[in-house]
Amino acid sequence: MAKEQIFDIAQLAHVEIYSPKPEETLWFFKELLGMEETTREGQSVYLRAYEDFYHHTLKVTEAKEPGMGHLALRTSSQPALERRVKELEASGYGKGWIEGDLGHGPAYQFETPDGHNMELLWDVEYYTAPENKFSKLLSRPQKRPLRGVPVRRLDHVNLLANDVTTNKNFLMDQLGFRLREHIVMNDGSEAGAWMSVSPLVHELALMGDQLGGRGRFHHLCYWYGYPQHLSDISDIFVENDIKIEAGPGKHGVSQAYFLYVLEPGGNRVELFGDAGYLIFDPAWKPITWKEEELDKGIIWYGSQLPEEFFMYGTPTIEKAKV
Incomplete structure (x- = not known):
């Protein structure tokens, strides 16, 4: 008999990133x-996209090196929390309650088996x-801004993990994430997993950390919904010396x-x-991509991802840890 699904987590609510260059x-x-x-x-600034309904979806905090401070998940109710x-x-990964932060009330903090901070x-x-x-569009919380090419909402976060399967199982068993797609290598190990609690393909993704690190951050993603905007923002990036790592292309x-x-602080940002x-x-x-199918799984339109895409994460590490 299939295991009863858990519907206690409703969505990805916000992400905190660290930056050694906060103003940039x-x-x-x-x-x-x-x-x-x-x-x-203090040392933090709270931001939101123009179709984000909450106080913020991004918290930028000054720190010595880039990375993810934490990510927050909103439950479907107080009893669900x-x-x-x-x-x-009971799992042993709980850390305890905080009174809250700007934009939200009490939150329970915990970490994944890999050490990613969540609440x-x-x-x-x-x-x-x-x-x-x-x-005047009543389904929008505010007017579309007139700066740059404005993103519309927070979409997902991708985390590097020393052990994809252990962290995937934790997110599924403890929080109710559903596995949507994953990569299974010829030796049976999982190289990546894409999970969600909503109709989105993923709010959280895990990629194997090829440098052997633990608890590192790969990227966060904001959503446009208009393909043309990727060309528009690419023009702006080139004119302003922002490094385009890859794309536009199709996964x-x-x-x-x-x-x-x-971004200037060193964190990777994806735009949809x-x-x-x-x-x-x-x-x-769940859709299973096998090792020999990855040429289409990773990229089927556009240039291939550079090697650094699979190695670089924040905070940075120079070599594999034993």
Whole structure:
């Protein structure tokens, strides 16, 4: 009999990234990607895209080296939060409660088996636009900004993992993520896994860390929904000396139209030019990409990804750890 699915996690709520060049990082997200600054406090700045409904989806914090501070998942209710906390405490990966942060109430902090910092929350602050930013399109929380090529919403996060399978199983068993696609190598090991709690192909992805690191960050992604915007933002990146790592191109996994760049602080950012595909089937059977099929799984349109794409993550490490 199939295991009953868990529906306690509703969505990816926000991500915190570290930057050794915070003002340059903020310039990238605000002036080039058109994101809105909500608040500043201490060494952190809180940002959101114009179709993000919450107080923020991105927190940029000054630090000595780039990487992910944490990511936050919103539960489907207060009782759902309490159920997941109970399971996380029993798993041994729970860290405890915090009173909250700007934009949200109490949150329970935990880590993955690989050491990625995460938190669960329910109470959130919704963004309220000032009068000069009211949108006549009532399904939008604010007007479309006139800076750069504005991104519309947070899409997903990709994490590097020393052991993809262990971390995948943790996310599925403790939090209810559903496996949508994965890469299985000829030796039976998993090289990547794409998971979601919604019809999206993924809100979280895991890639094997080829340098042997633990708990590192690969990229975060914001969504456009318009393929032309990837060409538009590419023009802006070139004119402003932002390194385009790869794309525009199409992944076989997720079918997404992508562009990868490195923001000035050193973190990788992906931009989606379309929606890929959505999953509504409650009995979805995960798609398995075999090693010999990866030429189409990784890229089926556009130039191949450079070797650094599979090696570089933040914080950076120079060699494999034993």
